[in-house]
């Protein structure tokens with residue numbers, strides 16, 4: 077894991093304080109405060125449009141907060157982003173899948189922030205790339221164009237990119253959506269393993285059945301943090317109802333308005 081200066085060891089890997097983000101008239105996040113403990117997996121749970129992706133994008137500096145702050149290990153986030161200590165797996169819809177690259181190319185992008193002065197991947201980088209691809213069960217498809225992958229395979233490629241990056245904080249936007257049961261179990265074990273190594277994972281998910289197996293903590297989001305507690309507590313019907321507006325938490329609820337989404341290339 078990356079070594080940091082004094083003070084960073086005790087600081088939270090991620091701390092949001094009063095984070096507020098608006099897209100024109102739409103308030104996506106409204107005074108969100110959150111602190112993640114190191115070496116944990118935290119589930120981010122909320123209905124469509126509750127602000128989950130906006131939260132991730134704010135941490136990555138892809139949207140500018142209207143108010144509030146993001147701190148990574150107690151410091152200004154820009155330096156940590158540049159050092160590659162935080163990895164982001166975007167939702168599939170945010171990626172340009174016609175970009176002419178193969179699985180290995182995308183995963184190799186995870187190493188770019190860590191390349192030596194020659195800026196050329198070394199044998200060690202290639203080993204880490206191959207290892208990350210193997211961990212998500214994609215070795216046989218390593219040379220396939222990303223546009224020719226299934227939805228579940230696409231998710232796994234971006235999880236592998238985060239693994240190859242050896243980031244200390246991983247932000248995963250719905251990595252389990254649309255994957256089969258075996259892949260879900262593989263990815264769950266993988267994320268649990270990362271936390272056991274001391275890495276910190278924030279993962280948005282709609283899969284409430286898997287929440288307790290996956291997470292140490294969960295955050296119910298509905299523009300604001302409704303509850304940050306153990307998964308069992310978050311799963312209580314009365315708590316889910318506060319975020320989803322239905323007793324069982326499986327209702328879709330009304331979206332709060334559909335703004336145009338930005339798209340980005342895989343790198």
Ligand SMILES: Nc1ncnc2c1ncn2[C@@H]1O[C@H](COP(=O)(O)OP(=O)(O)OP(=O)(O)O)[C@@H](O)[C@H]1O
Pocket residue numbers: 099100102103104122123124125126127128129130131167331332333334335336337338
């Ligand atoms: N680029 C944008 N321009 C305008 N509005 C946006 C933009 N991106 C998101 N929004 C709006 O902000 C709100 C929060 O969106 P966000 O994508 O963060 O929600 P989410 O919880 O990730 O949803 P989902 O579960 O559907 O992925 C929604 O009302 C959405 O329509």
